[in-house]
Amino acid sequence: MxxxxxxxxxxxxxxxxxxxxxxxxxxxxxxxxxxxxxxxxxxxxxxxxxxxxxxxxxxxxxxxxxxxxxxxxxxxRQDGPYAIAVDIDVTHLTIAAVGIGGHVLSRHTLPMDPTPSPAELVAKHIVAAAANVGVEVDERAWPIGIGISVPGTVDWHSGTVEFAPNLTWRHEEFGAMVAALAPPGLRVVVGNDADLAVIAEHVRGGGRGSDDVVYLIGRIGVGAGIIVNGTPLRGHDGYAGEVGHNVVDASGPQCHCGKRGCVETYVGENALLELAGRTEPVTAGSIAAVFADAAAGDERASSAVRAVAAALGRTIASLVNVLNPERVLLGGSFTEVFRLAEKEMMEALDSHTMGDSRNTVQLCTPRLGDDSSLLGAAELAFGALLADPLVTR
Ligand SMILES: [Zn+2]
CATH class of the missing domain: 1.10.10.10 (Winged helix-like DNA-binding domain superfamily/Winged helix DNA-binding domain)
Structure with missing residues (x-):
């Protein structure tokens, strides 16, 4: 030995x-x-x-x-290292300096163009905004790296975004683009939004203490981050968890990925707005308005939320049948869908699961709120330091 x-x-x-x-x-x-x-x-x-x-x-x-x-x-330490964490969503981009312990030291939210921006332009925005958050922390503190959450499939090794349908990005060497613009020596790591969200929730949120957790993210896009036996499930290439693009009905609505009838076309934010009879684009405001109307008893908004809840319940049932998780965390707009229509979601879950795995699983809301992906991006940036503190300087 x-x-x-x-x-x-x-x-x-x-x-x-x-x-x-x-x-x-x-x-x-x-x-x-x-x-x-x-x-x-x-x-x-x-x-x-x-x-x-x-x-x-x-x-x-x-x-x-x-x-x-x-x-x-x-x-x-106040003057210790911080991660520059970035969460890219279709409608906005959040950038923050996050210290050891997951403390957000400073943050900025920038709106994203309604027409998806090219990856090069987003990379430039990130590097410019990173400099701004850097001046707001203790002047002796130092950046350890940039961690970026992207709504799409990401090659974990290279940081290449293989496909982000709602950003219309295909095979963008995004990690390399940001690294080329960032100060020399600053490590850049990129991950999928749901994959990063489940990591953060597992470390310090609603998945803490459990080895089998699924985080379902509901934005314009829909995806899952999965922890099995205490380890993130990545799959062979790192693309595991794309439940939003499982086809429910091949003759269903057109999806941005090119297929028809994907889960996302029934439970994503575009579907919610359409079911509620709203024609404006998805923004934080338009989605919040549907939930406010539903909470106030508006029939069309309520029935839209119930329809999404039932479709989501069936999606969760498939995950429960395959993965037997202990907890399923409902993030993004799914948090409010769950609060407003828990009954419909549970009924769908009950009627589409098989056996005892239904009895174990708990549906919960993420404890880190809307920051799960952002804090997961910080975990990614801190990864090398936490594995070996002597690599710091
Ligand atoms: Zn799709």
């Missing part, structure tokens, strides 16, 4: 400690000793290393413990 070298063990323990603070926030040295099952002097030396690396800091809170002894608290 190979014997681990002392520096390999140290790197491993540094990653464990940093990961613990990143996931759980400020912790006392005593809590770290207990959680990592290491002795006090090892914890003390790891904290000293992470402080020297500019990642964490420790302080003595006023008051001390019950016996009046000061108990050191370890937490992220």
């Amino acid at each position: 190979p014997v681990a070298r002392p520096d390999a063990i140290r790197r491993h323990n540094l990653a464990l400690l940093l990961g613990q603070v990143h996931r759980d926030g400020e912790l006392t040295r005593a809590e770290l000793t207990q959680r990592l099952d290491l002795n006090r002097s090892t914890i003390g030396s790891l904290v000293a290393d992470l402080t020297e690396l500019g990642l964490l800091e420790e302080w003595v809170p006023s008051g001390g413990d019950r016996a009046g002894r000061p108990s050191h608290v370890v937490g992220p």
Whole structure:
């Protein structure tokens, strides 16, 4: 059996400690000793290393413990690294500086052009906006990388967006485009919006503590991020989870992907607006208006929400039959569909699932609200640092 070298063990323990603070926030040295099952002097030396690396800091809170002894608290530094997280949606783009622990330090939302913008133009906007969020954080803080969430299929290795139907992007080497414009040395990583959302919810939201979670995102596009046995399900190329383009009826409505009768054409935001009899384009305002009307008892809006809820219930039933998840989180516009028409969704789920997996699954709303994909993009950007804190400088 190979014997681990002392520096390999140290790197491993540094990653464990940093990961613990990143996931759980400020912790006392005593809590770290207990959680990592290491002795006090090892914890003390790891904290000293992470402080020297500019990642964490420790302080003595006023008051001390019950016996009046000061108990050191370890937490992220204000002047430490931050991720530049970007969430691209069809209607708007959110960019934020996110610190260790998932704290949003500054953020901007920019409207996207109603006509989909070319990838090169969006890349330019991102790099310009990244500079703006950078000036709003502590001036000593430093960017660790750019993580980008995209509503489309993404090659995880290259950051190439293979197909984002609602942005009309096909095979765009988007990660490379952003990296070419960004300051040298800044790592750029790109992921699918639902894949990133489920990662963030698993780390610090509604999927925490569960190893089998599905996050369904409802925007103009529809997709799933899936965690199976505690691990993100990517598939061979990284394209797993495109449930929005499963065909329900081959003679159904035309989908932006080129096929007919995809799930998205029944439950996506365009479908919701159309069912509600509205002709304006999808915006945060037009979708909110449908939900407000439905909540106020307007029959057409209510029946649109109920129809989407029933179709969504059938989609969830297929996922439950295949994956047997413990939790299904309903993000984007699905959050409100679930709140307003839970009964219709549950009835569809009940009548289209088979066996005991129906009894285990819980439908819930994401705890990170609309920020799941954004915070997942930050997780992506922090990935290399969390795996090995010594790569920092
Ligand atoms: Zn489709």
